Amino acid sequence: MNPVAAGPVADVVSAVLMLGGALSCLLGAIGLVRLPDLPARLQAATKPQTLGLSLILLGTALRVELASAVTLVLVVLFQVITAPVISQLVGRAAYRSGGFPDDTLVVDELAEHLPADAVVGDEQQPADHDELA
């Protein structure tokens, strides 16, 4: 057993970390329900969840032995690497399928690269590019 994990100080620190992590996850889920459209919901679905998962895993790492704690760092790393990838893919898929209403974009730089998918020109027929969606 990890010598740090046995003390009452570690218990209190780990309890605070886990409460903070659960609170962050809950706030992210509230944002997922309350925010008005898909790009905003993407923010709420990835960032607070990643922070909450990191805090909870940090609290868990204080309570298990050191070899398992290293694997928990790996889980955090996986989540940190994959959450932006999901944001980018879902955001781009939303752009191409009309999930961005016309009045929400101030600057639309992607329209030059994807003219058939541009937000205002949605009535044209779909272009069948097979690039990375």
Next chain:
Amino acid sequence: MGAVFAVVLVMVGVAAALALYRLLRGPSTLDRVVALDVVVVLTLVAAAVYVAYYRDGSNIPLLAAVALVGFVGSTAAARLAVRRERHR
């Protein structure tokens, strides 16, 4: 200490219920994909709370596996959902 775990699990449960609401309500398929990704992360959180409560590190490789597989599922669904909606 047990009360802390109970509060944490209740918060995670409420968060999962809210994500379920978005899953049912979400006007497009991508909203539902995002909600399912949130549910996967909350599953990871609940499994980590289990590991912390029992102080038993033998389920931690499960967390790593679920993190990877959940990502692949959301990616595939995001990619395929668009084609189906546009070519309707």
